[in-house]
Amino acid sequence: MKLIIAKLDYIFWLWIGALFVGALIPGLGVGRVTIESFSFRADYLCHALAFFGIVAIFTMAQLNDIVIFKRFAWIKLILLCIVLGISIEVLQYFIPGRSFNLFDILSNLVGLSFGLLLFRVVALLRD
Template identity: 35%
Template sequence: MKRIYQIIFLSAVLAIEYLSITTREIEAVSHSWDKLNHALAFIVLYVLFSLAFTKLSVKVKIILLLIYALQIEVIQYFIPRREFSLLDIGSDMFGIILGYILIKLFAREMDLTQSN
């Protein structure tokens, strides 16, 4: 099951990367609140990351996801009609925190072995 979570996590990372760097107008994304999109994406990423890589510490997961968030913003700085935004990174962090809370709330039910 862990391998399936790893594949889903990688797929989510690639999909989010594409949505973050494309210059195409994607209606479902562009007509919703941008900060909510960021938070939801990083909730999903943290939950999938936790399911896929149970032996990584919470600290390592958070650091890696924040590096990913920063990478997205740096790339967007160089893309036409996109910009670097600290508010986006803040929304990403908020999503990571909510993802962490979800994992903690449901860890017993899902029988996860998380190391902190």
């Protein structure tokens, strides 16, 4: 476990890279999920979880004094997530079997926002 914690900065950038590459694979997508009578597009959930994961890894690094960004770390994290989410969607417009979807961007922002709120509240409660 200590090895994983010590490498959180690498895991953070690996997660970002995997999201970027995975989002640009032609035709790769997640369809609808139906649970009893409830049906939803699972890709929105995947987007939210992916960006929540970015915040989770970043927060674990911060709590363990692992530096990912030297100054204005939280602002840089937010800007990185916004730019990543928008750039992925813009690039998907040009990839066969993929498309630009505004709701994917909104799902990214939901995951980012939920992660920021949850982990900031936890950090405030710890102090």
